[in-house]
Amino acid sequence: MTLVLIAMIGALLIPMIEALQDEDIWQRMLAFASIATKTSVMILVIAVLQDDWMIGVVGVIILSVGNAALMLLAQIIKRVNDVMDR
């Protein structure tokens, strides 16, 4: 299970590099959405590894409400871009 966790950290590094190197805001948003999903699944794996379901509850809460913030942020960025272009 520790090996699984190490492989997950490796997968998590790819969107992090992308978020750092790309200037385009939508590519960054995409990388952030990927990071959010991957970290919450990692929290679930750690919960199973530690056999501690308080951590698991946190992971499930992040999965079920966390993406809403990204959706709202995407709408705000779009509106601000439209206003700036006008």
Place this chain on the structure above:
Amino acid sequence: MINLLSYTCIVIGLVFWYWGTWPLLGRRSVLYKLHGLSVADTLGSMAIVVGLLLRIPQEWPLLVLALISLAIWNTVLGYVLAYCSTEDSSYDG
């Protein structure tokens, strides 16, 4: 046996993750990356959670909630990101 099955699910999920995340580093369009990423992230994460579910079946309500929110949220977020990132779209869509 169950252990083996659970590991198989988790490894399949990891393969999906790498396969879908790798194109992020390339120079393709946002929509191309979004498609690969949403398919691979959703299916991969769901496979990993199913692997965990096989491991600890007594915590099924939480893990099923995780599965459902993955399936719904990632699809909706993919749609919203695609809508927001394209130019010249009207507000009533």
